[in-house]
Amino acid sequence: MQLKFNIIAAVCEGNGIGINGQLPWKLKGEMAYFKKITSTPPSGAEGKKNVVIMGRKTWESIPSKFRPLDNRINVVISTTMESGEGSDASKGVMVFRSLGSALSALALPPYSDLCADFWLIGGSSLYAEALRHPNCHRLYITHVLKKFDCDTFLPLIPAQFKAIKVDGVPEGKQEENGIEYEYKVYEATSDPPA
């Protein structure tokens, strides 16, 4: 059995998400939204923690003082990173060799008793794999309404995902530092095409 999970990403015009291993923009309010959405367990799951799943480069893009991301179970997908507490790079984080092996393991005890919602937080190749995955439930996408230089991109959102309204997600345009952006949520209305 594998778990349902959501994707969260901020994407600018042209589908860019990153440059030189970092975010292309500084949007404090958007970062606070990411933290709130990924940290808050759904009602009925109080006492459990949400899980954030990310690629190795996304893990490395988080300043060391902020990782592991607090109040969340941090999972890194990597074929090269050492797992276990002995490795400085991986302290406080679980390392899996593939998305499939992570989702399979986390669906079983003891993890299933500890984990609430599952959030895939990037980067590019994990988003691509996740968007084709039958267990990908919702996409929380922040559309940054400006073009930035980027070297990392979000694949196009497949047609089976339709925009929905979700309580707690602010509607309409937001603005910070003269940059406009909008929060959207998309839900899969059918399985991905075979």
Ligand SMILES: NC(=O)c1ccc[n+]([C@@H]2O[C@H](COP(=O)([O-])OP(=O)(O)OC[C@H]3O[C@@H](n4cnc5c(N)ncnc54)[C@H](OP(=O)(O)O)[C@@H]3O)[C@@H](O)[C@H]2O)c1
């Ligand atoms: N705007 C946003 O919302 C957002 C979100 C996340 C990240 N970003 C940005 O995106 C950039 C980082 O993303 P990225 O796409 O370059 O890298 P990434 O996906 O975070 O990391 C790539 C690495 O993850 C591991 N990996 C990925 N898929 C795997 C798989 N299927 N199986 C096994 N290992 C896998 C591999 O690590 P090994 O080489 O160790 O095997 C691979 O080299 C940064 O600029 C970051 O700031 C933006």
